[in-house]
Amino acid sequence: MDWVTITALDFERCYRAVSTRDSRFDGQFFTAVRTTGIYCRPSCPAITPKPSNVTFLPTAAAAQQAGYRACRRCLPDAAPGSPLWNTRADLAARAMRLIGDGVIERGGVPALAATLGYSQRQLTRVLSTELGAGPLALARAHRAHTARLLIQTTNMPMSDIAFAAGFASIRQFNDTVREVFAVSPTTMRTEAQRVTRSGSHLVPATNGSLTLRLPFREPLDRGWLEWFLSSHVVSGMELWEDRAYTRSLRTPHGHATTRLSFQPDHVRAELSLHDMRDLAPTVARLRHLLDLDADPIGIDEALGVVPADTDVIETSGRDLPDAGAAPAEHPLNVGAAARRTRVHPPFTPGIRVPGCLDGPELLLRTMIGQQISVSAAATHTARLVEALGEPIDGPVARLFPSPAAIAERGAEVLTGPSRRTRSIIGAASALASGDLVLHQGRTASDLRRDLLALEGVGPWTADYVTMRLLADPDVLLDTDLVVRQGATLLGVDLTDTARWAPWRSYLSMHLWKAALAGRKAAPPKASPMKAKTRA
Numbered sequence: 001m002d003w004v005t006i007t008a009l010d011f012e013r014c015y016r017a018v019s020t021r022d023s024r025f026d027g028q029f030f031t032a033v034r035t036t037g038i039y040c041r042p043s044c045p046a047i048t049p050k051p052s053n054v055t056f057l058p059t060a061a062a063a064q065q066a067g068y069r070a071c072r073r074c075l076p077d078a079a080p081g082s083p084l085w086n087t088r089a090d091l092a093a094r095a096m097r098l099i100g101d102g103v104i105e106r107g108g109v110p111a112l113a114a115t116l117g118y119s120q121r122q123l124t125r126v127l128s129t130e131l132g133a134g135p136l137a138l139a140r141a142h143r144a145h146t147a148r149l150l151i152q153t154t155n156m157p158m159s160d161i162a163f164a165a166g167f168a169s170i171r172q173f174n175d176t177v178r179e180v181f182a183v184s185p186t187t188m189r190t191e192a193q194r195v196t197r198s199g200s201h202l203v204p205a206t207n208g209s210l211t212l213r214l215p216f217r218e219p220l221d222r223g224w225l226e227w228f229l230s231s232h233v234v235s236g237m238e239l240w241e242d243r244a245y246t247r248s249l250r251t252p253h254g255h256a257t258t259r260l261s262f263q264p265d266h267v268r269a270e271l272s273l274h275d276m277r278d279l280a281p282t283v284a285r286l287r288h289l290l291d292l293d294a295d296p297i298g299i300d301e302a303l304g305v306v307p308a309d310t311d312v313i314e315t316s317g318r319d320l321p322d323a324g325a326a327p328a329e330h331p332l333n334v335g336a337a338a339r340r341t342r343v344h345p346p347f348t349p350g351i352r353v354p355g356c357l358d359g360p361e362l363l364l365r366t367m368i369g370q371q372i373s374v375s376a377a378a379t380h381t382a383r384l385v386e387a388l389g390e391p392i393d394g395p396v397a398r399l400f401p402s403p404a405a406i407a408e409r410g411a412e413v414l415t416g417p418s419r420r421t422r423s424i425i426g427a428a429s430a431l432a433s434g435d436l437v438l439h440q441g442r443t444a445s446d447l448r449r450d451l452l453a454l455e456g457v458g459p460w461t462a463d464y465v466t467m468r469l470l471a472d473p474d475v476l477l478d479t480d481l482v483v484r485q486g487a488t489l490l491g492v493d494l495t496d497t498a499r500w501a502p503w504r505s506y507l508s509m510h511l512w513k514a515a516l517a518g519r520k521a522a523p524p525k526a527s528p529m530k531a532k533t534r535a
Contacts, residue, residue: 083293095127215266219300385401
């Protein structure tokens, strides 16, 4: 797959993607048409403009700042996010993650600059050079997208939408919607209601709840994500039923409850928000949890994964979803002399690396689960949630306890080795005091250093938390028991994996999944090893 970089968009590659309406590039760049003043996603169904009439821009914010308005046919602002924000670890990428989480709406550009450790001037210069727009323009694009969602999918008054989306005034809200979408907010809602009456989608009746379609790039290994979510459910704050995942989460202005289910071409997210200002960061966190902004075709090509109808080595794993395969000559596939047939192979196109919804929760749950099974970890965590979690209304009763609550009373609830309890309390205290900060704007090296400085945190925990918190695509969990078992099963040498960079996090997931499938296929008399918990 051709790669498009942000800083130097290749005109020929971009135009080829637009000419073929290649949806894989949606969100990676935007097509601005000078003759119409409109910008589109690459897969827009409109007639392909002449090369002389188009320019390609790295972000929707850059297009809006240049005076282009969003196409109302392809809705470019609703495209999946660029995978480059995860594969890159530079200042621009880290800033984009924090802008998506609403840092500017909550604290302005000074808060974003302080979080990243740069001056406002330097930050603005880097973002303008790299992304074609400064931090305020990038935040404005996010606010416009949030406003469109609320206008089209809720019955909220326009004044409430303006402030929920992060605008400073109703006038600013009206002006921005007109500039970006070329219609007034009222007209946009009228058009949405007209579509609703035709049966295309429904507008929720309550202002605090809405249902969204979260897009992604195909293919998506839905079964892997379903297994991961369902196997780590903690009673009291999470629920798995009818192949849907429900859980509570803390948000910047309160809390939310979400129900996620996988549909053929999108993830359905039913949200109940305590404060509608939290819509944009909540959606960003859900996309991060499910790794929906990944470029699966590019990753699969790098790892040697091929379509499921290719001749592959036989496997009988059925605990996990139907899979694709790697060609027999590829290093990930072994036993080429084995009987070959068209069956369910051990590698699946579109596997994702699950992220997280909350950094402190991820670390503390991971530490609770060290050296015990998945089910035991869920039991211990559920006990903690029941005792210290904040009660809320809804299908799940509580939030995960705050670090401050665990630091103060965790010793009364946690059981097991005293050293582990002391380590968990210590980590919670560091989080509560601000000595340890976990957010997506950190660099992997700094985050890993701070994690390893904690008592009871070793290389595996530091790598695992770094991989999931930062969506780092190149973390090889080579000390993980299950990953090592998968490597042994498939003959992968974990000491020689440089050829799979920068996608070794995805390699880890493939090996992890292969080991679990192998256990399911093992003879009844076999004694499967206990899987160490993965929070």
